[in-house]
Amino acid sequence: MKTQFASKDDVEHKWYLVNAEGAVLGRLAVKIANYLRGKNKPVFTPNSDTGDFIVVVNADKVKLTGKKLDKKIYYRHSGYPGGLKAETAKERLRKKPEEVIIDAVWGMLPKGRLGRAILKKLKVYKGPEHPHKAQKPEILSI
Secondary structure (H helix, E strand, C coil), X not given: CCCCCCCCCCCCCCEEEEECCCCEHHHHHHHHHHHHHCCCCCCCCCCCCCXXXXXXXXXXXXXXXXXXXXXXXXXXXXXXXXXXXXXXHHHXXXXXXXXXXXXXXXXXXXXXXXXXXXXXXXXXXXXXXXXCHHHCCEECCC
């Protein structure tokens, strides 16, 4: 008996639409990461891209529990001495709410070439409108 591995030709990539309004960030990110990797499919193979495309709308209305709005800090470094920048979750949600969801999902994906390819299938939008109506995404309830 041989183990079956999925190849690119065997997998059908679907499109899903997720409304992030009122959803808790971590719980939303887990569901999105599982669908992006393809863990919901019987042909899941850890070393290949078997997942689906996810379109997230209303990213600015995502919730964070507890005191995370004020206490959670996002860091980035320019690479130069003294180049460490920090901002709280509240500031990041106000400026770039899409990046809050992208960062949460990226933390749950494998790092490396495969993880970067999987992350490209995530499309996040601030408001309720998105340009992917032609793909006819199915609504995914979280």
